[in-house]
Amino acid sequence: MLLEVEFLTRMLVGNISYLLLVFSMMMTRMLMLRIVAIGSGISGAGYAYFWLNDPVCTFWESAFTAVNLIQISLIAYRNMLARFNEDERVFYTQLVSELEPHQVRRLLRRGLWRDGQAGTRLTCQGEAVPNLIFLKEGRADVLVDDQRVGSCNAGSLIGEISIRSGAPASATVVATEPIRYLSLDRKELQANMKADPEIERAIDRVSQQSLEFKLMRMNKAVIEGAAVHRVRVVNSRSTSDELAPVLGG
Numbered sequence: 001m002l003l004e005v006e007f008l009t010r011m012l013v014g015n016i017s018y019l020l021l022v023f024s025m026m027m028t029r030m031l032m033l034r035i036v037a038i039g040s041g042i043s044g045a046g047y048a049y050f051w052l053n054d055p056v057c058t059f060w061e062s063a064f065t066a067v068n069l070i071q072i073s074l075i076a077y078r079n080m081l082a083r084f085n086e087d088e089r090v091f092y093t094q095l096v097s098e099l100e101p102h103q104v105r106r107l108l109r110r111g112l113w114r115d116g117q118a119g120t121r122l123t124c125q126g127e128a129v130p131n132l133i134f135l136k137e138g139r140a141d142v143l144v145d146d147q148r149v150g151s152c153n154a155g156s157l158i159g160e161i162s163i164r165s166g167a168p169a170s171a172t173v174v175a176t177e178p179i180r181y182l183s184l185d186r187k188e189l190q191a192n193m194k195a196d197p198e199i200e201r202a203i204d205r206v207s208q209q210s211l212e213f214k215l216m217r218m219n220k221a222v223i224e225g226a227a228v229h230r231v232r233v234v235n236s237r238s239t240s241d242e243l244a245p246v247l248g249g
Contacts, residue, residue: 010051017044017061029198031075031100034068041065078102087113091134091182094155096202103199110188116179122158123169129162131183132203138179143172150218151176160207163189 020040027033041064048057082101084092092104099107116122122140123129135156142150149171152158158173163186193200 010047013043014047014051017041017047028201029098031072034072034075038065038068038072041068075100075102078105081105084108087136087180087182090136095134095157095206096199098205099198099202103196106196107184107189107192107199108182110192111182111184113180113182116175116181118175118177120175120179122173122175122181123162123171125170125172126168129159129169130186131159132163132186132189133158134182134184136180136182138175138177138181140173140175140179143174144170146172150214157207157210160210162186164204164207 017040020036020043024033024036024040027036041061045058045061045065048054048061079101082105084101084104088104088108091108092099092101096104096107116138122133122135125144135152135154135158137154139154140152140156140158141148142152152173158181159169161167162169189203193203
């Protein structure tokens with residue numbers, strides 16, 4: 001009975017080490033990957049020391065665990081150094097809350113906070129878009145061929161399509177009231193995305209959500225516009241029918 005328990009324990013600890021290692025490779029966030037990897041290293045070192053009596057394997061499993069502990073300590077230290085003012089915290093919490101503070105600090109390091117008055121152009125139709133814009137305060141109209149097709153409110157992203165595709169702006173965005181916004185340089189942003197897959201995934205996610213929201217809002221506006229048009233047509237016909245006897249029609 002004791003032999004069976006010892007055998008099962010040995011098999012459990014030995015397999016857990018590899019299971020955790022495989023599981024860590026499935027993590028999309030570096031911090032979680034390292035935490036799971038530490039669990040793998042600890043169980044692997046224990047298995048090598050207590051059951052295999054293999055000093056070489058024990059040493060390398062311990063070294064693997066120590067490296068990951070050091071990396072987690074570095075992440076914690078960088079996060080501790082990251083500080084955000086009110087504007088930056090709004091950007092962090094509303095757009096990229098899944099990132100670590102030091103990653104957001106890296107993004108913001110190349111960004112500029114700006115204020116604009118009504119009439120400020122954030123993008124121009126047909127022209128290159130040099131920046132990804134986060135509108136923190138205020139409101140702006142979206143114009144296509146000088147016709148208003150939508151609006152951007154506080155919390156909106158502007159220029160997300162052009163940032164990824166490199167295509168010219170598909171619309172002109174003009175502030176309709178005083179605004180405050182964050183301008184992220186396109187080249188610097190793309191460099192950060194290329195260097196850090198987590199930043200790339202966060203920007204892709206928020207860009208996709210922004211596009212989906214804008215499409216839904218545009219579809220809603222089209223449907224409401226069509227409904228208003230039908231009401232006007234019905235009212236026009238009703239008025240014509242009422243006036244026909246008076247006009248001799």
